[in-house]
Amino acid sequence: MHASVGDRIVTASGVVGGAVRSGVVVDCPHDDGSPPYRVRWSDTGEETLVFPGPDSLVQPEEEGAQPDDAGPRTARSTTWxxxxxxxxxxxxxxxxxxxxxxxxxxxxxxxxxxxxxxxxxxxxxxxxxxxxxxxxxxxxxxxxxxxxxxxxxxxxxxxxxxxxxxx
CATH class of the missing domain: 3.30.160.240 (Rv1738)
Structure with missing residues (x-):
């Protein structure tokens, strides 16, 4: 996973029934865009250091811009x-x-x-x-x-x- 300042990160909840969180990458200390990232969460305004796992995705700042022309990514949430x-x-x-x-x-x-x-x-x-x-x-x-x-x-x-x- 790679990100740049301004990219959006979306993370699924680690608990059943929990909310999906999204935020903006405000600091990326590594030149190659590798984690961790400092993220400002849209629901609280809080900034935290994030090591994204398989339950996270990064959406580039430019809408629709994806490496390797993979097409735009969207977050999806469903409850079973x-x-x-x-x-x-x-x-x-x-x-x-x-x-x-x-x-x-x-x-x-x-x-x-x-x-x-x-x-x-x-x-x-x-x-x-x-x-x-x-x-x-x-x-x-x-x-x-x-x-x-x-x-x-x-x-x-x-x-x-x-x-x-x-x-």
Whole structure:
């Protein structure tokens, strides 16, 4: 990542539901444009030293100017919600994980769902939260696999070449 004074930096939140922040690079101490940068944030006016990560992008000061003619970059923000429903009975817990709101381009696909199960050994002490954690973890892992599978299908549809997502 490289930036110059006047470029805009956009950073996604590190917490679920957090706001996307944007600011202007006011100081770039390295001649080659490498980080860190001093950024004045548009939401607070505060200046901080920023070491951008993969959740950040730099937009050059000149609108539409991009290295290698990559075209203008835009920031995009979307919120996805996962709903977990847990049912416990007779030493067994079942969790259903549902992606209830995903990207609009998947509206025709419908929600992704997965299920996870946990069963207590009859000799173990009954601690319901442990069954909840195991069943929910299994359901969420399967939901993640389903989401990666959907991404591979989307890559295949967009490119005409079998998609594969490395995990």
């Amino acid at each position: 919600h996962v709903q977990l429903t847990l049912v416990e009975a007779a030493g067994s817990t079942t969790a259903e994980a549902v992606l209830v709101a995903g990207p609009p381009e998947h509206a025709d696909v419908g929600p992704l769902r997965s299920v996870g199960h946990a069963r207590r050994d009859p000799h173990d002490e009954e601690i319901p939260v442990i069954g909840d954690e195991v069943a929910a973890g299994r359901a969420l892992r399967r939901l993640a696999d389903a989401m990666l599978g959907q991404a591979e299908d989307d890559i295949t549809a967009a490119t005409g070449t079998k998609g594969h997502v490395h995990t």
